[in-house]
Amino acid sequence: MTNYQVDLTNCDREPIHIPGKVQAHGFLVAVDNSFAINYVSENISKFLATDANSLLGKKIADLERLLLSQEDAGFITQLLLLGKHTKSFETINPYRLSISNESFNLILSQAGTNYLLEFEPDSTATEFDIQKTIGRSVSEMLTGKSLKHLLDNAAEQIKNLIGYDRVMIYKFLDDGHGEVIAEVKEEHLEPFIGLHYPATDIPKQARELYKVNLTRIITDVNAEASAILTLATEGETLALNLTHSALRAVSPIHIQYLKNMGVASSFSISLLYQDELWGLIACHNYTPRFINFKAREASKLIGQIISSALEYKQDEENSSKNNQYKAAYDELTGILRKGGNVADAITKHTTSILDVTDASGAVLAFEDQLIMLGVTPSTEQMTPLVDWLKTNMEDRIYHTHKLPDVYQPAKAFSTVASGALACTLSKELGEMIVWLKPEQISTVNWAGNPNKPVEINEDGLMSLSPRRSFDVWEETVKHTSQRWSKAEISNVLKLRDEVVFAINRQANEIRILNEKLKQAYEELDTFSFTISHDLRTPLSTIKNYSELLLESNSSLDEDAKRILNKVIGGADKLNFLIKEVLNYSRVGRAELQNTDLEMASIINDLKNDLVVAFNTHNLVFEVGNTPSVYGDRTMVTQVFANLLNNAIKYSSRSAPPHVKVEGKETQTEVIYSITDNGVGIDINYYNRIFDLFKRMDNVRNYEGTGVGLAIVKRIIEKHNARIWMESELGVGTVFYIAFRKNL
Incomplete structure (x- = not known):
């Protein structure tokens, strides 16, 4: 047989399902599909008049002959055939028989291509009427209304059933370590309630086995386990899988662990929640103690009932919080939709x-x-x-x-x-x-220091050893x-999907609106250009005929001449307005030709032209710093021309008129300000000054069309720039333009 050495690097991988040994209180025989004996525990000689080696390779009939004191020939073969036919041994186990005038239980199970025959005593430390005991125990356990009462009652009933010195309910936490949450014990024993045990005490592979074997008994930690013998096949011996074995021997580390605790015998019952290992009913006795298959099955049945009640109670206690989370999720989903x-x-x-x-x-x-x-x-x-x-x-x-x-x-x-x-x-x-x-x-009370499982042996090497001291070791966390909780995580995942769906829907709605807006802009540009262009011809005709009448007809009286002059003036104003609308529509249609613009020359050229055009008396025109701007020369010039034109026009009646333009740089932008001391803008117009054809009441006496600032706004947006203003009536206005740097 292959020996497996446990060390610091592989404790979690110790193959405890193939220990190669069985506990000493019973013996094991394994047969293959042809019912040939290929595994026998070495201690069979203590129970039968034979030895293990003499049975290896023999047929099951040879074992039957050794057991024929009260049994019919071929009885084991018939049991195996029945189990194979029904694909289960649950209705067969245990089969009672007599060995050396003592009552034994034969327990059958399958292990891959082998069938296990385990023989263990039928006598037990506890005799009881199984139906009455289970009925009474279950009735007592389920009287508790809360999960805590259920577990306290369960510990009490299991202790009454099997008579162990200490019965604990041990709950596994998320990281694998456990806590004793319920306990019933003999009075002289120190309490373990509330103590925590590190995950290494019951490693992962052991926890997986507890999900398969719902009960596990260790009869006597001081009894030497018996080796399982087998014949070599092609020079190798294969380990026997004892996953479903009742007699499976115990990891030497776990045996030492129990010895260090002073425990002579242990028994455990698995508690499952949603098919996962929730915890154990862990039973300790301080002298060797054996309970037979019938008592263990009764305990397993109680454990299964507790697991069902546990699931119900746990879900019931979780449901209140879960309902709150769900109600909030439903409310938010409704709002999002x-x-x-x-x-x-x-x-x-x-x-x-x-x-x-x-x-x-x-x-x-x-x-x-x-x-x-x-x-x-x-x-x-x-x-x-x-x-x-x-x-x-x-x-x-x-x-x-x-x-x-x-x-x-x-x-x-x-x-x-x-x-x-x-x-x-x-x-x-x-x-x-x-x-x-x-x-x-929080303060966690550990059963001994969980951080010191390593000891130095005589050779100076580190080796893994169970804790020797289980004195309470306090840790502040x-x-x-x-x-x-799982409910919180689940709720968050569901809400995330709803939020992402809402974001995507909103993005699609914005995309559709942008497409419609783009289409509307294009249609408006086309309409503006077409109408403006088509209006110019009849407007020129009106003006030309009016001028012709005025010049060629000397018989007109003064009123007629005044009317014709008004027609000509109106035509000029309308023609100017048409030009402005054309300019506005061209901004939307034009493609940007961006370059780095030297703003000093642009501003100074505009200053010279505007000063001559307005001929404003005593105008003070200051030009400060003029950092370069990245943009389309024609459009940027148009922006500054409009803003400077307005600044001079609306401050022309101040004494003296004062206009200032200057720029400054930040890490990402170039910001220009154009300041005047003119009439100012009413706060009620702040949100409308960039609208097409909008003019304030206090500038009715100044010439203008209400198109200039709309053009400025459109050019700024086309450059992905920003424009805003500050103003006070009778004091003046400051316009700010922020252009992005060409980084």
């Missing part, structure tokens, strides 16, 4: 993203801003955390209840955010929602929050 701004929908109503979990704070990172709800770190602290999550989130969701352990800066704000649950909305844009839970400082 109505349309509108997505960020407002999930942050600005009575129900918000904060309500879909048990978090104390939530942060929405969306459209280059952070929206905070509840108790959160500062913006300065959240911004780098969000950046870290963008880089480190490999999936659409991430959660931890120990944020400072994985993100060191979180120690500075662990009191408000030791737990984080994040979901991405857009990986490309780095948009996400983050929920936060505060620190919960900081930088840890309440764990995120």
Whole structure:
């Protein structure tokens, strides 16, 4: 047989399902599909008048002959054939028989291509009426209304059933370590209730076996296990899989662990929740103790009933919180499906993203801003955390209840955010929602120091050893929050899908609106150009005929001449307006020819032209710094021409008129200001000054069409620039234009 050495590197991979040994209180025989004996435990000689080697390779009939004191010939063969036919041995086990005038149970099971025959005593430390005992035990257990009462009652009833010195309910936590949450014991024993045990005490592969074997007995830790012998095949011996074996020997590490605790015998019953190992009913006795198959099956049945009740109670206790989360999710879903701004929908109503979990704070990172709800770190602290999550989130969701352990800066704000649950909305844009839970400082009482499983042996090498001391070892846990529940994570995932759907829908709506707006602009440009162009011919005709009448007809009286002059003046004004509309439409149709513009020459040329054109007395025209601008020369010149024209025109009646233009640079923009001391703009017109044909009441006496600023606005938008103003009636106006730098 192959020996397996356990060391520090492979404890979690120790093949405990193939230990190569069985416990000493029974013996094992394994046969293949032809019912030939290919495995026998070495201790068979203690129970039958034979030895293991003499049976290897023989047929099952040879074993039957050794057991024929009270049995018919071929009885084991018939049991095996029946089990093979029904594909189960549950209705057969246990088969009672007599060996050396003592009652034994034969327990049959399948192990790959082999069939296990395990013989163990039928006598037990506990005799009882199984039906009455189980009925009474279950009735007592289910009287408790809460999960705690159920578990306390379960521990009490199991102790009454099997009579062990200590019965504990041991619950596994998320990281694999366990806690004793219920206990019944003999009075002289120290309590273990509330103690925590590290995950290494019951490693992963052992927990997996507990899901397959719902009961497990270790009769006597001091009894030497018996080796399983087999014949070599092609020079190799294959280990026998004892996953379903009742007699399977115990890991030497676990045996030493029990010895260190002073435990002589142990028995466990698995508790499952949604097909996963929730915990164990762990029973300890301080002297060797055996309970037979019937008692173990009764205990297993009680464990299954407890598991069902546990699932019901656990779901019942979870349902209240889950219903709250679901109600919040349903409310937010309803708001999102109505349309509108997505960020407002999930942050600005009575129900918000904060309500879909048990978090104390939530942060929405969306459209280059952070929206905070509840108790959160500062913006300065959240911004780098969000950046870290963008880089480190490999999936659409991430959660931890120990944020400072994985993100060191979180120690500075662990009191408000030791737990984080994040979901991405857009990986490309780095948009996400983050929920936060505060620190919960707690004290964990360990059964011995869980951090010292390593000892130095005589050779100076490290070796793995179970703890020798189980004295209470106290640990203060900081930088840890309440764990995120499955319901919270599930709710967040569902909400994420709804938010992403709403964002995509809104993006599509905006895209459609942009297409319609673009089409409307193009149609308006075409219409404006066509109408303006077509109006010029009849307008020229009106003007020309009016001038001809005025010049060629000397008999006209003064009133007729005055009327004709007004017609000619009106035609000139209308012609100017048509030119302005054409200019406006050309802005929309023209393609930009962007270059770096030397603004000093452009502004000085405009200054010279405008000063001559207006001939304003005592005009003070200042030109400050003139950094270059990246844009289309014709259009940028048109912007400054319009704004400077207005500045001079509307300050012409001030004493003296004062106009100033200057620029300054930031890291990303060039910002120009054009200041005047003119009539100013009424605050009621601030939102309309860039509209087409809009003019203020206080400038009715100044010539203008209401098109100039509309042209300016359109040119600015075409350059992806910004324009805004500040003004006060009777004091003056400042227009600001911010052009993006060509980086």
